[in-house]
Amino acid sequence: MFSMALNFVAILLAMIGLLGPVLGALIHNAGSVAVIINSSLLLKWKENENIVCTVDKQQIA
Secondary structure, eight states, X not given: OHHXXXXXXXXXXXXXXXXXXXHXXXXXXXXXXXXXXXXXHHHHHHHHHHHHHHHHHHHXX
């Protein structure tokens, strides 16, 4: 969601002439990096969730 909003704002700024092509490319890449970081955090979160579930199952048995 953040990346989409960032690109939307960048497009609007480029349309009115406040954002040059180089800065626009950098902003676009920053949005892509944000998506990659977010997905890696979600993978870590899933791994931690599985560890917690495994511990709970061992405590029950």
